[in-house]
Amino acid sequence: MTDKPLSGRKAQAARNDKLILEAAHEVFVANPEAPIAEVAKRAGxxxxxxxxxYPSKEDLLRKLCADGLGRYLELVREAVEAEGDAWEAFRDFMRGVVVADTPSITVRLAGTFTPSPEMFQAAVEGDAMNRAMLERFKSAGVLREDVENGDLQMVTESLSSIDIGDAExxxxxxxxxLELYLEALRAPGAGPLPxxxxxxxxxxxxxxxxxxKED
Incomplete structure (x- = not known):
């Protein structure tokens, strides 16, 4: 059974929503203080x-970050369930996070709005999945034993700071x-991490x- 195609009005709304979220990512990652009108302008x-x-900027930020978290959870789940070469599965996960650019959202937008209860619940789920992923790759002998989830997050966040101007x-x-970092993350490692x-x-x-925090 195939999904029914959206009506003209619904299809246009879906296109607009996609354009808005893409524009919001570009605008707010570049400048979290930017007005919501800048997003509308960028989205056309x-x-x-x-x-x-999105009745308010906070609503838009919550949606943007919730979508980023959702994409990250998809990547972790794929890494945990992937068959075949364990190192390639880990490498694909890290590359997927960099390409999706979810760390940029965390670095630039964390603390600028109030997360929803659903986002907190998704974060709890993500913590559990991260632990399962680390256990899988350590047990497979491809990820060094002293690497923790925080290490991986700091790696991807540091990569998100690279900006050459042109997106591609x-x-x-x-x-x-990332390939340089991966060599340092691979088991057995050159020595213990400080x-x-x-x-x-x-x-x-x-x-x-x-x-x-300021109160």
Missing amino acids: VGISALYRR RTRAVRLRA GSAVSDEEMGARWIPRSA
Whole structure:
């Protein structure tokens, strides 16, 4: 059974929504303080059309970050369930995160809005899946034993800071740099890592709205 094609009005709304979210990613990652009108301009849609879908900037930010989290969970699930060569499965996961650019959302937008209960629940699910993924690749002997989830997040976040200007060139350079990190992450490793990885609590604290921290 195939899905019924969307009607003209619904299809246009779906196209507009896709354009809005793509534009929001570009605008707010570049400048979290940008006005929502800049998103409408970048998306090529009327401000009224944007407000019908997202009544406030916070609503748009929540949707953008929830979608990014959802994509990350898909990538972790694929890594855990992937068959075949374990190292290639891990490499595909890391490349997928870099290409999806979900770390840029965390780095730039964490603390700028109040996450929804659903986002917190998805984050809890993500923590459990991250642990399962690490266990899988460590047990397979391809990931060094002292690597933690916080290490992987810091790697992908550092890669997200690379910006050459052109989107395609930036992606290519990020993927090249990722290969250097992958050599350091691969078992057995050249020696023990110093200090401790950033904790789940430290990562989670970044999502507390900045206004609440200032109170």
